Amino acid sequence: MRIKVNGAKCSGCRLCLQICAIENYRDINPKKAALRIEARFPDPGRFQPYVCTQCGKCAEVCPEEAIHRSDNGAYLVDPARCNNCGVCVEACPVRVIFQHPDLGHVIICTFCMKCTELCNTGAIVKWERPAKPAKAAAAREAGV
Amino acid sequence: MADGLAGTTLRINLKTGAIRRLPTDEALFRRWQGGRGVVAKLIYDEVPRDADPLGPKNIFIICAGVMSGAFIPAGSKVGFGSVSPLTNGHGDSNMGGHLGPALKFAGYDLVVFEDISPRPVYLYIDDDTVQLRDASKYWGMRSLACEKALKEDLGQDFEVATIGPAGENGVLFSCITHDFGRQAGRTGQGTVMGSKKLKAVCVRGSKSLRVHDLEALKKQVTGIMLRTQKHPNMEPWQKYGTAFFIQWSNQNAVIPAYNFQTTYYEDTSKIDGDQLVEKCLITHKACFGCWMNCGKYTRAVIPGKPEVHLEGPEYETGALCGSNLGMKDINHVAYLNWLLDDLGMDSMSGGGVIGFAMECFERGLITEADLEGHPLRWGSVDDVEHFLEMVASRRGIGDWFAQGSKRAARKIGRGSEKFAMQVKGQEMSGYDGRWAPGMLLSYMTADIGAHHNRSWTITVDMAEGRESVEGRAKIVVYLQHIRPLFDTWCICRLFWGELDVTPEEIVESLNHITGWGVSLEEVLRTSEMIWNLNRCHYLERNLADGRTFDYPPARSWEDKIPSGPGKGKGLSREQVEQMLDEYYAARGWDSRGNPTRAVLEDLGLADAADNLEKIGRLGEPIPGGIPKVRGEKYKPKAF
Numbered sequence: 001m002r003i004k005v006n007g008a009k010c011s012g013c014r015l016c017l018q019i020c021a022i023e024n025y026r027d028i029n030p031k032k033a034a035l036r037i038e039a040r041f042p043d044p045g046r047f048q049p050y051v052c053t054q055c056g057k058c059a060e061v062c063p064e065e066a067i068h069r070s071d072n073g074a075y076l077v078d079p080a081r082c083n084n085c086g087v088c089v090e091a092c093p094v095r096v097i098f099q100h101p102d103l104g105h106v107i108i109c110t111f112c113m114k115c116t117e118l119c120n121t122g123a124i125v126k127w128e129r130p131a132k133p134a135k136a137a138a139a140r141e142a143g144v
Numbered sequence: 145m146a147d148g149l150a151g152t153t154l155r156i157n158l159k160t161g162a163i164r165r166l167p168t169d170e171a172l173f174r175r176w177q178g179g180r181g182v183v184a185k186l187i188y189d190e191v192p193r194d195a196d197p198l199g200p201k202n203i204f205i206i207c208a209g210v211m212s213g214a215f216i217p218a219g220s221k222v223g224f225g226s227v228s229p230l231t232n233g234h235g236d237s238n239m240g241g242h243l244g245p246a247l248k249f250a251g252y253d254l255v256v257f258e259d260i261s262p263r264p265v266y267l268y269i270d271d272d273t274v275q276l277r278d279a280s281k282y283w284g285m286r287s288l289a290c291e292k293a294l295k296e297d298l299g300q301d302f303e304v305a306t307i308g309p310a311g312e313n314g315v316l317f318s319c320i321t322h323d324f325g326r327q328a329g330r331t332g333q334g335t336v337m338g339s340k341k342l343k344a345v346c347v348r349g350s351k352s353l354r355v356h357d358l359e360a361l362k363k364q365v366t367g368i369m370l371r372t373q374k375h376p377n378m379e380p381w382q383k384y385g386t387a388f389f390i391q392w393s394n395q396n397a398v399i400p401a402y403n404f405q406t407t408y409y410e411d412t413s414k415i416d417g418d419q420l421v422e423k424c425l426i427t428h429k430a431c432f433g434c435w436m437n438c439g440k441y442t443r444a445v446i447p448g449k450p451e452v453h454l455e456g457p458e459y460e461t462g463a464l465c466g467s468n469l470g471m472k473d474i475n476h477v478a479y480l481n482w483l484l485d486d487l488g489m490d491s492m493s494g495g496g497v498i499g500f501a502m503e504c505f506e507r508g509l510i511t512e513a514d515l516e517g518h519p520l521r522w523g524s525v526d527d528v529e530h531f532l533e534m535v536a537s538r539r540g541i542g543d544w545f546a547q548g549s550k551r552a553a554r555k556i557g558r559g560s561e562k563f564a565m566q567v568k569g570q571e572m573s574g575y576d577g578r579w580a581p582g583m584l585l586s587y588m589t590a591d592i593g594a595h596h597n598r599s600w601t602i603t604v605d606m607a608e609g610r611e612s613v614e615g616r617a618k619i620v621v622y623l624q625h626i627r628p629l630f631d632t633w634c635i636c637r638l639f640w641g642e643l644d645v646t647p648e649e650i651v652e653s654l655n656h657i658t659g660w661g662v663s664l665e666e667v668l669r670t671s672e673m674i675w676n677l678n679r680c681h682y683l684e685r686n687l688a689d690g691r692t693f694d695y696p697p698a699r700s701w702e703d704k705i706p707s708g709p710g711k712g713k714g715l716s717r718e719q720v721e722q723m724l725d726e727y728y729a730a731r732g733w734d735s736r737g738n739p740t741r742a743v744l745e746d747l748g749l750a751d752a753a754d755n756l757e758k759i760g761r762l763g764e765p766i767p768g769g770i771p772k773v774r775g776e777k778y779k780p781k782a783f
Contacts, residue, residue: 022358031350136679
């Protein structure tokens with residue numbers, strides 16, 4: 001299971017950011033969401049969501065080995081081990097790992113899929129991998 | 145910090161540059177429910193009655209409301225308020241987008257600007273950093289260019305609201321623009337910003353918003369959103385937004401055409417929602433937290449002119465700058481929408497003023513000589529572009545129209561007052577009320593002049609009889625209490641009418657957010673309190689009986705609708721008077737339209753009654769007493 005994005009369908013409402021922070025941090029604060037939407041206005045006039053592609057780069061570069069792949073495929077951060085150094089934030093190819101002054105660890109997508117439930121335009125949807133494509137192709141498919 | 149509130153109020157003296165941080169007064173927010181309620185109370189208490197709306201004694205308020213930013217359907221709005229230079233009464237206007245939530249996430253519920261800055265400034269807020277910064281670099285820029293420049297200079301994640309040249313130059317219907325197409329357009333709030341030399345407000349916030357019961361809120365709101373995803377209105381709404389109603393309004397004989405001369409437009413199919421989607425749409429664009437995405441980000445392409453990008457036209461602009469001006473191409477309507485946005489003028493009052501000027505031109509009351517050698521013909525986008533440049537810069541007779549159609553008609557005279565389509569100085573929204581009596585009454589009695597967001601009754605009029613006026617006043621009173629509540633809470637109201645989310649559900653959300661434990665009846669009472677306070681404010685500033693201000697232009701009863709499905713229909717003067725009589729009775733006001741002590745004291749506004757008494761405008765006691773319940777619920781259908 002993955003999250004697939006289609007920028008052409010995104011209307012920039014940020015409900016995905018809202019529900020992400022609520023689900024994962026019990027907090028109303030879009031700055032604690034593990035995805036982002038780039039608004040390209042006034043020109044060309046387009047929203048582009050970016051979500052975790054499960055590429056695993058964060059786990060590779062983490063000097064504390066605080067990021068591990070879970071059963072659902074998500075790369076989860078261990079808050080006890082993460083020292084918020086930010087190496088993964090810099091390494092993330094789609095820049096969807098965040099830091100927030102309230103938190104002592106980084107914010108990474110948990111694949112809770114709540115963003116896909118509330119997205120009402122089809123811009124962010126659950127996506128079941130049909131076969132087993134190459135890793136790079138999968139990242140492309142995920143729409144980044 | 146109280147639940148639902150960000151916790152801090154800013155008081156900014158623009159003359160001295162002093163910025164004070166105060167804890168937000170929860171009691172004020174609870175009693176007045178935030179948004180336009182808090183605005184109404186503050187300007188009533190703080191602005192002297194003889195103060196010039198564009199002078200140093202007026203205050204300018206930004207209020208984010210108790211629900212803006214919270215996890216709530218379309219909790220996106222932000223309210224602006226001050227004494228209106230257009231109506232000389234209570235003025236408020238709100239807009240969607242992302243500014244209100246950003247303000248809350250930065251930690252602020254309310255910003256009150258006092259006095260006038262000696263030089264152009266903008267307000268910079270980045271969480272705890274609050275500064276008035278020099279705006280000389282941006283002064284003179286058009287609205288959209290200014291927003292782009294500020295975002296490039298400060299960061300794309302800043303939410304920015306700006307005014308354009310019209311606001312700087314004192315055009316009385318200037319708007320505030322945000323998010324490249326969202327406007328607080330009505331009552332001249334952009335004009336007040338300009339008078340204070342405040343060019344822009346830029347906000348970025350990263351804090352959390354605490355609510356009373358997050359789990360309950362999450363469950364309830366998620367349920368509403370998932371339920372309404374399947375609502376039959378969702379698909380057309382997402383596809384067209386409010387432009388869907390251009391055809392509906394034409395079919396039902398309420399669309400204004402040729403400056404409200406008729407209610408049928410023969411070329412509707414050239415400017416409707418289908419045309420917008422087919423020819424102009426770039427992307428759907430939603431406000432914060434909204435799953436209906438009614439905003440349409442578009443392009444206007446006209447040979448010989450640069451391609452421009454805008455948000456809209458929505459219904460109101462589509463009607464007032466489309467059929468009302470005889471435009472025959474959706475690109476032309478979109479271009480005028482962009483032009484008004486970019487110059488910084490309300491596209492509703494703007495459409496009304498242009499339509500009025502076009503009819504004056506058609507009748508020979510203004511000529512090409514007055515218009516620097518240019519004509520002003522129905523359907524000509526070039527003519528309008530030149531006219532709007534005159535208005536925005538207040539050149540020549542552009543200065544008359546820059547003051548709105550009511551004041552322009554006084555200058556022009558020769559019977560033009562009859563077709564200056566405004567009440568209290570504010571131009572009508574995009575519905576003709578001649579065959580929709582409740583709608584006309586809504587315009588006549590709205591606290592900010594002829595605006596539809598206070599009460600919209602067309603489906604009620606259609607159901608109850610479009611030629612009868614009996615009983616309509618009570619329904620208008622009820623709607624005037626419930627519809628403005630959404631502006632008070634700073635959330636959108638469209639999902640109420642279109643997706644059948646009930647007011648009771650919203651009040652439940654409000655209680656999850658604030659913990660106030662209020663009922664719908666209580667907040668409706670608050671809304672009535674706001675309504676009566678604004679009425680008192682209007683009378684205290686304008687010093688005459690209320691009834692004298694409540695008349696629409698004489699076209700509303702003298703001219704029957706000349707064409708289309710409403711041909712031959714119209715109201716009589718007697719019916720207009722009857723509606724006012726019924727309305728005042730339903731409100732507990734006297735027949736002069738002045739609030740009575742009984743109703744004001746019932747609402748906890750004894751001070752306002754004293755103030756009215758001092759100026760000799762307190763209503764006479766009503767024989768038999770005031771109605772216990774003011775207003776009557778009707779199954780609403782809202783825009």
